Amino acid sequence: MVKAGIILYEHTEPVGWAATDSFIFTAFSPPASLPPHTFTIYISYDNTGPEHRTVLLANSGAVVAEGSRVTIDKSKLDASNLLGKLPEEERHSYEIWYGVTILPHYGTIVVGERNLTREKPNFSQFILNKYGITYVHDDSETTSDIFHFDVWLNHKGKPTQRPQDTDLMVSESFNITVTPVNDQPPFFKTQAPGLRVVKGDSVALGPENLQVEDLDTLPEDIHYTVISKPKNGFLALEGSLNESTVTFTQADVNAGKVYFVQDGHPTSGIFYFSVTDGFHHPLYKLFNLEVDNVTITVVNNTGLSLVQGQTTVTLTLQHLAAVTNKKNMTIKYHVTSPPSHGRLMIMDEVAICFDQDDLRLGKVSYHMTDLSSSQDSFELALLTAESNLTNQEVNITVKPLIHLGDHVRIADGVPVKLRKDVLDATELASISASDPIFEIIIPPKHGKLVKAAYGLGGPSQAVQSFSFTDIEQGRVAIEEHINFTAIYDNATAVRQNVTANVLNDSFVFLLKATNVQPAKGEFVYVVLPYDPKTGKHIIAETPVQPTRNPSVDRMPDAVSSMNHPSHTHPTTRPHRIPPKTRSRHRWGNHTRSRSTISTAPKSTLGKHDEPPRNPPVRVESLPRPASDPLLIILPFLACLLLIVILVVLTLVFRHRREKRAQPAMIPDIPENSGEDIIPHSPYLGQPERSLTVPSVVVTPLTPRCPVNPVLEAMHSAALVPAMAPPDSPLLLCTWTPVDHASTHQCSPATPTLRQNQYWV
Numbered sequence: 001m002v003k004a005g006i007i008l009y010e011h012t013e014p015v016g017w018a019a020t021d022s023f024i025f026t027a028f029s030p031p032a033s034l035p036p037h038t039f040t041i042y043i044s045y046d047n048t049g050p051e052h053r054t055v056l057l058a059n060s061g062a063v064v065a066e067g068s069r070v071t072i073d074k075s076k077l078d079a080s081n082l083l084g085k086l087p088e089e090e091r092h093s094y095e096i097w098y099g100v101t102i103l104p105h106y107g108t109i110v111v112g113e114r115n116l117t118r119e120k121p122n123f124s125q126f127i128l129n130k131y132g133i134t135y136v137h138d139d140s141e142t143t144s145d146i147f148h149f150d151v152w153l154n155h156k157g158k159p160t161q162r163p164q165d166t167d168l169m170v171s172e173s174f175n176i177t178v179t180p181v182n183d184q185p186p187f188f189k190t191q192a193p194g195l196r197v198v199k200g201d202s203v204a205l206g207p208e209n210l211q212v213e214d215l216d217t218l219p220e221d222i223h224y225t226v227i228s229k230p231k232n233g234f235l236a237l238e239g240s241l242n243e244s245t246v247t248f249t250q251a252d253v254n255a256g257k258v259y260f261v262q263d264g265h266p267t268s269g270i271f272y273f274s275v276t277d278g279f280h281h282p283l284y285k286l287f288n289l290e291v292d293n294v295t296i297t298v299v300n301n302t303g304l305s306l307v308q309g310q311t312t313v314t315l316t317l318q319h320l321a322a323v324t325n326k327k328n329m330t331i332k333y334h335v336t337s338p339p340s341h342g343r344l345m346i347m348d349e350v351a352i353c354f355d356q357d358d359l360r361l362g363k364v365s366y367h368m369t370d371l372s373s374s375q376d377s378f379e380l381a382l383l384t385a386e387s388n389l390t391n392q393e394v395n396i397t398v399k400p401l402i403h404l405g406d407h408v409r410i411a412d413g414v415p416v417k418l419r420k421d422v423l424d425a426t427e428l429a430s431i432s433a434s435d436p437i438f439e440i441i442i443p444p445k446h447g448k449l450v451k452a453a454y455g456l457g458g459p460s461q462a463v464q465s466f467s468f469t470d471i472e473q474g475r476v477a478i479e480e481h482i483n484f485t486a487i488y489d490n491a492t493a494v495r496q497n498v499t500a501n502v503l504n505d506s507f508v509f510l511l512k513a514t515n516v517q518p519a520k521g522e523f524v525y526v527v528l529p530y531d532p533k534t535g536k537h538i539i540a541e542t543p544v545q546p547t548r549n550p551s552v553d554r555m556p557d558a559v560s561s562m563n564h565p566s567h568t569h570p571t572t573r574p575h576r577i578p579p580k581t582r583s584r585h586r587w588g589n590h591t592r593s594r595s596t597i598s599t600a601p602k603s604t605l606g607k608h609d610e611p612p613r614n615p616p617v618r619v620e621s622l623p624r625p626a627s628d629p630l631l632i633i634l635p636f637l638a639c640l641l642l643i644v645i646l647v648v649l650t651l652v653f654r655h656r657r658e659k660r661a662q663p664a665m666i667p668d669i670p671e672n673s674g675e676d677i678i679p680h681s682p683y684l685g686q687p688e689r690s691l692t693v694p695s696v697v698v699t700p701l702t703p704r705c706p707v708n709p710v711l712e713a714m715h716s717a718a719l720v721p722a723m724a725p726p727d728s729p730l731l732l733c734t735w736t737p738v739d740h741a742s743t744h745q746c747s748p749a750t751p752t753l754r755q756n757q758y759w760v
Contacts (some may be wrong), residue, residue, distance in 0.1 A: 011043055019043040054172055056151070057081040061175040064107075066183075066216070067139030070176075073132035077174060079125055079151040085168060086153065094153045096125035097160050102148040104176065109147065110134040122160055135176055141184065141215035145176040185280035186214040186222055194288035197233075198326040199386070200264045202241060204256045210287065212250055217277040222250040225282075228272035230289055233262040235271070250275075266291055294326045294386040303394055304366055308401035308516045309431050311371075315344070315364040317356070320394060322382050329384050331356055337379035339396065341370035344378065366396060374398045374510065374518040400511040400519035401428040408525040410505075412484065415450055415477040423523065425468045425511065434514035436468040441520065442508035446527060447480035449507065480505065484529040503527045 001007055011021075021041040027034045053059075058078035064070040079098070083091040100109065100121040109116040111123045111133050123133060137145070152169035154160055163169055189211040197203045212222055226235060226246040234244040238257040248258050269289045276282035300321040304313050322331050334353050335344060344351040345365050346358060354364050368376065376396040382389040405422030420426070425436040440449060440463070451463045452475045466476045482503060506524040 009041055055170055056172065059172055059174065061177065062135060063177045063179065064135060064137050065179045066141070066181040067137055069110075069134050069136040071132045071134050072128070072174070074125075074129045077128055079170070082151065082153055082168070082170065093156055095156055097152060097154045098123050098125070098128075099150045099152075099162065100147055101150060101171075102146075104135065104145045104147040106140050106142045106145045106178070107135050107137045107176070110136060137178055141180065143178050143180060145178060146173055147176075148173045180216045182216050182277065182279045184215045184217075186212050186217065186275060186277045186283060188283065188285065189213050192288070193285060194290065195260055196290045196292060197260060197262045198292050198294055199266055200262055200294075201326050202236075202259050202261045204238075205253050205258045205260065206256055207254055210253050212275050212283070214277045217279075219250040219254055222275060222277055224248050224250070224253075224273055224275050226271055226273045227284075228270075230260070230269040230271040232265045232267055232269035232289060232291060233260055235259070236261055260289065262289075262291060266293065292325060294324055294329065294384060296322055296324050296331065296382050296384060296387055296389040298322045298382070298389070298392060301392065301394060304396045306368065306396070306398050306517070308398060308428055308511070308513065308519050311342075311368045313366050313396075314362050315359060315366060315394075316362050317359045320359060320380075321356075322389070324384055324387070326384075326386070329386075332383045333359075334381045334383060335378060336381050336390070339366065339368075339376045339378045341373045341376040342366055342368035342396070368396075368398075368517065371515070371517045374520055398517045398519040400521040401425070401431070401516075402511060402521060403427075404521070404523055408523075409528055410478050410480055410525050411528050412480045412482050415479040417474045417477045418471055419474065420472055423468075423471050425471075425513075428511070428513050428516070429468055432513035432516050436511055436513040437465060438467070438471075439465045439510040439512065440507060441510050444478065444480065444505045444507045446482045446503065446505050447478055450477050450479050451475050452477070478525070480527045482527055482529075 009021075021043060022038050023041075024036050024038050026036045056077070056079045058074070058076060060076050062070045062072055062076055077098075079096050082096055083094065086094060100116055103109070103116065103118070103121075111127060112131065114120070116123070116133075127133065135145075148171070150162060150169055150171050152163050154163075190207075190209065193210045195203060195205060195209050210224075212224075214222055224247065229235075229244070229246070235246070235248075236243055236259045237245050237248065237252065238259065241259055241261055245258075252258050268291050271287050271289070272284070273287060274282040274284050298321070300317065300319070302319050304315060304319055306313050320333075324331065332353060332355050335351060338344065343366075345367055346354055346363050351364055358364050366376075375398060377393055378396075380392045380394065382392060403424040408422050410416045423438075428436050443449065448462045449466070451461055451466060451470065463476070470476045503526070504524060505527050506522050508520060508522045510518050510520055512518045
């Protein structure tokens with residue numbers, strides 16, 4: 001019996017708020033038995049549970065009809081058991097008061113002749129016991145309401161207020177159930193019920209197609225009846241799409257359980273129906289059924305792309321995809337025009353027809369066989385059982401295998417070299433074992449590409465093509481010419497960086513290499529204003545469009561095209577050059593020059609405003625012709641002076657060499673001075689007489705005095721004129737050796753020259 005749960009304890013004697021009860025029992029099973037045991041029962045109003053959810057003596061709630069009123073009395077709400085918390089001798093000094101903390105939402109509580117408000121929310125248990133309170137519903141289409149209250153013990157004779165001791169106060173809520181009254185007729189929420197359906201398809205009706213509302217009737221109680229069936233299909237319930245139905249509810253429509261099954265006829269149709277809530281007169285309406293033909297829509301046709309050197313690519317749904325407006329429809333792709341420079345393959349066979357599953361599984365691929373073109377294409381026709389879509393072209397593009405610099409900045413008016421860090425075709429040169437060639441298809445809009453010419457002062461020449469080796473050697477540059485002053489119509493503001501902006505420019509090129517496909521690419525850069533008066537470049541913070549790089553860019557932050565000198569690798573950090581060493585771009589300077597561009601103009605108005613910090617731009621430019629003629633003439637004069645100095649030095653050195661060679665060229669004079677010395681001189685050759693040089697006959701004053709010091713000093717000089725051929729008409733003086741005796745006859749003094757006589 002205990003296990004069956006039929007043994008109960010019933011509390012009959014009145015007690016306070018809490019009490020204790022017990023009984024003594026024993027248990028036995030012959031021949032064994034238990035000694036007596038005491039079973040204790042704790043009695044309290046706090047012992048709430050599923051069958052008793054309140055601590056009050058009564059809190060059962062109330063039921064009221066929609067738009068009516070109900071009285072709440074002691075039988076529905078009683079808190080007199082709170083007095084059990086006090087000693088019995090004190091209970092007569094207290095009374096029970098209620099205070100409504102949250103008023104009902106859809107009704108009003110009336111106490112006597114007044115309505116409870118937030119300012120006056122209190123009533124007592126005495127009023128409930130003698131008169132009761134009234135709940136008045138506001139006739140809204142609601143099914144429930146509730147109000148919350150506090151109940152406490154208040155000392156008689158004292159103002160009514162909540163106690164500080166929460167043990168003497170209880171907080172609960174009172175539930176009110178509203179019985180709806182069917183006083184509202186149903187009405188159509190969809191003014192024009194209808195449905196569009198694809199030919200031969202089945203579509204579920206929803207609230208957006210058909211919806212009737214009744215404020216006091218549930219959707220399950222709103223019934224539809226088909227009076228006239230449609231001519232192009234039938235209505236059916238979910239799970240029985242092959243069986244026609246003529247009755248359903250609004251709940252079925254809301255749950256998507258009502259279907260219209262189109263029978264394949266292309267014509268539209270209608271059906272006539274009625275709807276009622278079972279209490280008011282039914283409503284009648286027409287439901288329109290419009291039929292659409294099966295159509296195919298291409299939702300994805302991005303084309304294919306190959307990188308230079310790549311000849312195969314897989315065609316997937318990410319490149320080509322189509323859908324139809326009919327469910328469970330298979331789409332076939334038929335190749336109507338094959339590729340011109342390759343072929344489509346499914347596995348190892350040429351693809352003529354394939355479907356969505358082949359694209360989803362990646363079975364279709366394109367193979368380029370002709371490497372002379374930078375693009376290809378093929379045409380498709382998309383077919384279903386009931387429709388088709390033709391002339392769908394899929395483009396195939398070859399992307400250049402090049403790494404382009406991002407956010408490249410070019411100074412205006414200065415030829416700026418293109419370095420390897422912004423146009424890097426190293427990988428292409430490696431796989432093709434050749435020097436890639438850049439052919440300019442579309443030149444820059446505001447400038448041109450130039451190549452440095454060799455020689456002193458040689459001007460740069462515009463080019464239509466260049467090689468990757470030219471890039472590596474720093475021979476290719478961009479020269480922009482933009483009239484920023486005309487654009488912004490304020491030269492002073494441009495210099496002070498007030499309204500200066502930057503402009504985007506680009507050029508399109510065709511990149512070629514041996515044994516790979518050519519590919520088109522575009523190099524995008526930003527042109528910075530340049531002030532020729534101050535020699536500074538002006539930078540304005542303007543969003544820069546990224547360079548359109550067909551391949552993966554490995555230069556994430558190429559600030560400018562001159563971040564690295566010509567002899568460094570792109571990954572090598574360049575040495576910073578102080579501003580004092582900024583070079584001028586003239587003919588006389590054929591070295592690569594870099595100038596750090598200042599981006600912080602000074603403020604001259606009021607306090608010194610710190611300008612916004614902009615990253616410096618390094619400019620490496622080619623030599624360019626100067627605008628000052630003196631800078632052309634002065635180098636020319638310097639070169640001419642240098643040539644003159646070289647000629648003079650050459651003549652001086654030759655003269656000195658000849659003087660040093662003369663003693664060695666003349667042989668020693670023999671003792672017999674009368675002997676001819678010319679045949680014994682192999683260096684001088686046969687002398688010739690010059691008609692322009694006068695001949696001089698030298699007559700010695702004392703021919704027999706060879707020891708004369710004057711003659712002795714002129715002995716060497718007189719030897720060369722004495723060398724003449726034997727048949728010379730000149731009278732030559734032959735110097736012969738003298739004896740010692742004759743020496744005493746000669747005058748030791750130097751002979752005196754007569755008038756008009758000179759030593760020769």
